[in-house]
Amino acid sequence: MTALKKIYQSLITKWQAITEYRFFLPAFFIVGLLFCIVVSCFDLMDQYIQLILMYIGINIILTVSLNLINGYMGEFSVGHAGFMAIGAYIASLLTIGVFPQSSGSFFFPLAVLAGGIGAALIGFLVAIPSFKTRGDYLAIVTLAFGMIVKSIIENIDAIGGPRGLLGMDKLSTLPWVFFWTALSVWIIRNLVYSNFGRGVLSIREDEIASDLMSVNTRQVKVIVFVVSSFFAGIAGGLFAHVLQYINPRMFDIIKSTDILIMVYLGGIGSIAGSILGAVIYTVLLEVLRPLGVWRMVFMPLMLVLLMIYRPRGIMGLRESRLFTPISDLLSMKFHRQKKEADNASS
Amino acid sequence: MPLLEIKALSHNFEGLRAVSDFNLNLAEHELVGVIGPNGAGKTTVFNLITGVYRASEGNIRFAGQELVGQTPHRITKLGIARTFQNIRLFRELSVLDNVRIAHYAQAAYSPLEALLHLGRYRSEEKRITDHALELLSVFKIDAFAFEHSKNLPYGLQRKLEIARALATNPQLLLLDEPAAGMNPNEIMQLMEFIRWIRKTFHLTILLIEHQMRLVMGICERLVVLDFGATIAAGLPVEIQNNPKVLEAYLGGEIVK
Structure with a gap:
């Protein structure tokens, strides 16, 4: 028992040392990217496994970005699939119609980026009126927004209407998905640990107090909403080029609910939690595939049990040291050492 | 006047x-x-x-x-800064963050610099954190800097609220x-x-x-x-x- 405890202790200290090492995350990024490139170039992994990994990446982007609104800011958005649809359609139309098909993989990042920017612009337009008033209007506005996006796409025949859109090449590859996932996690982490991020957290805790402590709450809300919809658009672009076919029904309220489940499963207000939620949910859906229709019973049931026994999710409001900025970790460490020294001297 | x-x-x-x-x-x-x-x-x-x-x-x-x-x-x-009749701290956030939030208007970096953690981000964050810790030590609550503010005893919560108000300068x-x-x-x-x-x-x-x-x-x-x-x-x-x-x-x- 004591031996186990010792091993555990030494592991903890090692982990703490690793997370305080400035180049750990960049190194992890480069190694991960190289690994993905090698795997996809030489086909080292089963195609099916690669596909699941790509879905996991896309779901991580969706979950982290929605967590920004629902977890960190404490508002309730249910229209994430709408922004995903905008990104998916813009990116697909660009790779099919505008960029030359022969050098499609070269222009692919531009197409995805354009999808993200498109979604961000629409997000900006939605954010302006919905944050004019305080309260729970966002849920209603985003619900309506999701429906509007779906029916607009269904009624434009030029982009396939309800039949959907196909003809994209399979441009989403493991390295690209890894790259965009890492980028979105990094940027959202940065936002959370900044002046604006603290503003976001204070809005969740007490909006009036936050306003009175000089936080420009409206500015913060709009920034958060735009960043969140940007990454939903990115995820949409990637998603369309994995599946090579999109139709408006894919981006309905069910899809938004899926993302919500991942957020609340992993834990609100936590990046580590979002990643965990996305991985667990995506893998579980695949593992439970043999159950057929019952799969769709199991998942909501899980959500109900989760809300009863762990309402804040697995990581709820806690963050892994991995995603905490090193300056914060060091000042915390310094603080603890000083406290221990004070205790020892007194 | x-x-x-x-x-x-x-x-x-x-x-x-x-x-x-x-x-x-x-x-x-x-x-x-x-x-x-x-x-x-x-x-x-x-x-x-x-x-x-x-x-x-x-x-x-x-x-x-x-x-x-x-x-x-x-x-x-x-x-103009204020405190509240029934304490309104950011309960789930650390004592330090409570005070850092009140520096919002003083942080001189743009949203883009915040998203990329570049430019003035690092120096400004250090300045804000140092100032917040200094304020906490002046009020003798720096020992609790990394505790959730809801865990402070009542009297210290009142003190923290005043410290937070003063952080807005x-x-x-x-x-x-x-x-x-x-x-x-x-x-x-x-x-x-x-x-x-x-x-x-x-x-x-x-x-x-x-x-x-x-x-x-x-x-x-x-x-x-x-x-x-x-x-x-x-x-x-x-x-x-x-x-x-x-x-x-x-x-x-x-x-x-």
Whole structure:
């Protein structure tokens, strides 16, 4: 028992040392990217496994970005699939119609980026009126927004209407998905640990107090909403080029609910939690595939049990040291050492 | 010129007149108290000054700027900070973050720099964190810097709220019932503390209070509200013997 405890202790200290090492995350990024490139170039992994990994990446982007609104800011958005649809359609139309098909993989990042920017612009337009008033209007506005996006796409025949859109090449590859996932996690982490991020957290805790402590709450809300919809658009672009076919029904309220489940499963207000939620949910859906229709019973049931026994999710409001900025970790460490020294001297 | 100049301020809540014709001039470095029975409109006056409510009538001028119609965060940026009657800390956040949030308007970096953690981000964050920790150590709550603020004992929560307000770098501090829930001994300490922060941070202070001991002890002037109307104003000694004030507090018959 004591031996186990010792091993555990030494592991903890090692982990703490690793997370305080400035180049750990960049190194992890480069190694991960190289690994993905090698795997996809030489086909080292089963195609099916690669596909699941790509879905996991896309779901991580969706979950982290929605967590920004629902977890960190404490508002309730249910229209994430709408922004995903905008990104998916813009990116697909660009790779099919505008960029030359022969050098499609070269222009692919531009197409995805354009999808993200498109979604961000629409997000900006939605954010302006919905944050004019305080309260729970966002849920209603985003619900309506999701429906509007779906029916607009269904009624434009030029982009396939309800039949959907196909003809994209399979441009989403493991390295690209890894790259965009890492980028979105990094940027959202940065936002959370900044002046604006603290503003976001204070809005969740007490909006009036936050306003009175000089936080420009409206500015913060709009920034958060735009960043969140940007990454939903990115995820949409990637998603369309994995599946090579999109139709408006894919981006309905069910899809938004899926993302919500991942957020609340992993834990609100936590990046580590979002990643965990996305991985667990995506893998579980695949593992439970043999159950057929019952799969769709199991998942909501899980959500109900989760809300009863762990309402804040697995990581709820806690963050892994991995995603905490090193300056914060060091000042915390310094603080603890000083406290221990004070205790020892007194 | 007074630092804060309130003229003919009135506010209605759907027909109910919460504050009517309120006038107040605050000179720099003054310490003035607003007293009155429950529901007299004291907190409403604070909410009008800080922009939580928009005044129905009247003017509030602070250091030459009109405050009516401005948003709360703009008013805080101009140099007015406040605390709350029932403590409103950011409960799930650390003590340090509570104070760092109040530096929002002072952080000189753009959203883009925040997203990429580039440019001025690093130096500004260090400056803000250092300043927040310094403030906490001045208030002797730095030992709790990384605790959730909800876990602090009550008295320290009150202190943290004042520290957080001071982090916005105010000229005028509004204290809403700072002595609520304190025993006489703690009130004595609080009086010392308020005098001390006024001197150290060069503040003008306006405070709302029920505890006569505190108000009579430290305020230089008093304004008495009852049913939204100003019924008396003057030195604490004058107020103490003012029949109208006694009537408002104790009821009409006892006075005679």
